[in-house]
Amino acid sequence: MKFFVDTADIDAIGKLNDLGFVDGVTTNPSLILKSGRDIMEVTEEICNMVDGPVSAEVVAHETDAMVAEGRRLTKIAPNITVKIPLTWDGLKACRTLSDEGNMVNVTLCFSAGQALLAAKAGATFISPFIGRLDDINLDGLELIEDIRKIYDTYGFRTEILAASVRTVNHVSECARIGADVVTAPPNVLQNLAKHPLTDKGLAAFMADWEKTGQKII
Secondary structure, rough: EEEEEOOHHHHHHHHHOOOOOOOOEEOOHHHHHHHHOHHHHHHHHEEEEEEEOOEOOHHHHHHHHEEEEEEEEHHOOOOOEEEOOOOOOHHHHHHHHHHHEEEEEEEOOOOOOHHHHHHHHOOOEEEEEHHHHHOOOOOOOHHHHHHHHEEEEEEEOOOOEEEEOHHHHHHHHHHHHHEEEEEOOHHHHHOOOOOHHHHHHHHHHHHHHHOOOOOOO
């Protein structure tokens, strides 16, 4: 499974990228606001930093305007993925941009039916929002499983990009189910390395090592 980092924080991306953990980056208007930077400037810097897809989101709501914004965003770098909301106008924009050879990430997906439409519209990625479904007492992971079954049954090439990921359990379960990509904030990816039994075992080893009175260097 590929790891995308969900942020526009250059420092955070760099730290994970140096470890080889970043297969791509996703941004959205809220993350651009949080960065406090110009969308074109920060997106170009991210594209120069990572080799994989970098999602940059349109803000228009009407098809022609979405297409125009998408075309402008793709000029930033070859690895730009145009991020488009899952609306009827968005699906039409997805078809146009994907037919032109651009990568398209259809976002704000909350049902298997929406995911089916996005695949048929030529989406490169579909972004089901796990955490937001959990917030309203629905099972976000169940949606990932449903989409996986549909895509596998009909041979759709659209990749499932699990989004709104908030916990390490979300990440591991998405991997188990077969999501192609998970995008998560930097802290969630870092927390994958943490476990209380690891900390407990390391503390016990270090305590015993101190008793030996030895040094390796």
